[in-house]
Amino acid sequence: GAGVSQSPSNKVTEKGKDVELRCDPISGHTALYWYRQSLGQGLEFLIYFQGNSAPDKSGLPSDRFSAERTGGSVSTLTIQRTQQEDSAVYLCASSRLSNPYNEQFFGPGTRLTVL
Amino acid sequence: QKEVEQNSGPLSVPEGAIASLNCTYSDRGSQSFFWYRQYSGKSPELIMFIYSNGDKEDGRFTAQLNKASQYVSLLIRDSQPSDSATYLCAVRDNQGGKLIFGQGTELSVKP
Numbered sequence: 001g002a003g004v005s006q007s008p009s010n011k012v013t014e015k016g017k018d019v020e021l022r023c024d025p026i027s028g029h030t031a032l033y034w035y036r037q038s039l040g041q042g043l044e045f046l047i048y049f050q051g052n053s054a055p056d057k058s059g060l061p062s063d064r065f066s067a068e069r070t071g072g073s074v075s076t077l078t079i080q081r082t083q084q085e086d087s088a089v090y091l092c093a094s095s096r097l098s099n100p101y102n103e104q105f106f107g108p109g110t111r112l113t114v115l
Numbered sequence: 116q117k118e119v120e121q122n123s124g125p126l127s128v129p130e131g132a133i134a135s136l137n138c139t140y141s142d143r144g145s146q147s148f149f150w151y152r153q154y155s156g157k158s159p160e161l162i163m164f165i166y167s168n169g170d171k172e173d174g175r176f177t178a179q180l181n182k183a184s185q186y187v188s189l190l191i192r193d194s195q196p197s198d199s200a201t202y203l204c205a206v207r208d209n210q211g212g213k214l215i216f217g218q219g220t221e222l223s224v225k226p
Contacts, residue, residue: 033213043159043203043216056211091158098212100147101166106158 002026004094004107012113013082021077021110025094032075033095033104034059034067038088046090049075050098082114117142121204121217129225134191136220138204141185148180148187149214151203159203163189194224 005024013019025032034046045059049069060066064083069075079086089111093104118141128134136150147166151159163178165171165187171178177190191198201221205214 031212035214042218043205043214045213045215048211048213050211056213059213089158093214095212100207100209100212102212103149103161103164104207104212104214105161106151109158 004092004105006090006092006107006110008110009108010111010113012115014115015084016081018078018080019082019112021079021090021112023075023077023092023094023107025073025075025092026105029094029096030072031095031098031102031104032069033093034075034077035091035093036088037091037109041088043091046077048098079112082112084114087112087114117145117206117208117215119204119206119215119217121202121220123218124221125223126220127223127225128194130194130196132194132224134194134198134222134224136189136191136202136204136222138187138189138217139185140187140204140206140215142206143182143185144209145182145185145206146209147207148178149205149207150176150178150187150189151205152198153201153203153219155200191222194222196224196226198222199224 032049048056067077089109095102150163165178201219204217
């Protein structure tokens with residue numbers, strides 16, 4: 001079946017602009033996760049959805065970052081007033097359930113460059 | 116602060132040898148553990164998942180888990196140049212299931 005998809009694959013924006021990143025999880029997966037991977041920073045958790053609710057937003061780095069999920073499926077990560085330090089690869093993953101015994105599968109990522 | 120530690124490498128092995136990748140974690144209550152392979156410029160690809168003490172084998176890959184020592188490892192038998200990648204160890208958080216990643220170990224398999 002289809003894997004996790006993300007769009008756009010690349011996004012170049014100017015400092016101060018808003019950007020929206022989209023994630024479409026594997027069909028039937030109830031849990032959806034956003035991560036960020038920066039050079040020298042490794043992979044860091046941003047936010048997690050179970051259905052349409054976000055029980056854990058602890059990884060969002062500032063209030064410029066927000067995310068939503070609708071219909072228990074597609075999720076959008078929005079970054080307002082982008083800064084150069086927001087440049088990274090944003091990865092989405094999904095899992096059938098959120099308990100520890102389910103694998104997470106990653107999408108191809110969106111590479112964000114803030115000029 | 117829950118932590119996952121890996122040697123950053125690079126780890127270099129000759130083709131056909133066994134590559135051994137190690138990972139330790141700080142949260143004694145952790146229950147599930149993952150190994151991802153990440154090629155340069157690509158996203159992480161799940162290769163092994165383990166949650167019971169002992170060994171789990173899948174083809175050329177064996178994951179080993181020792182919860183008492185808070186240690187998980189990945190063995191790659193008959194290493195091939197195509198195995199050259201960064202290997203990420205991840206521990207799944209029991210509350211909601213986010214993954215906590217190590218920094219990754221870069222593996223280079225020389226022909």
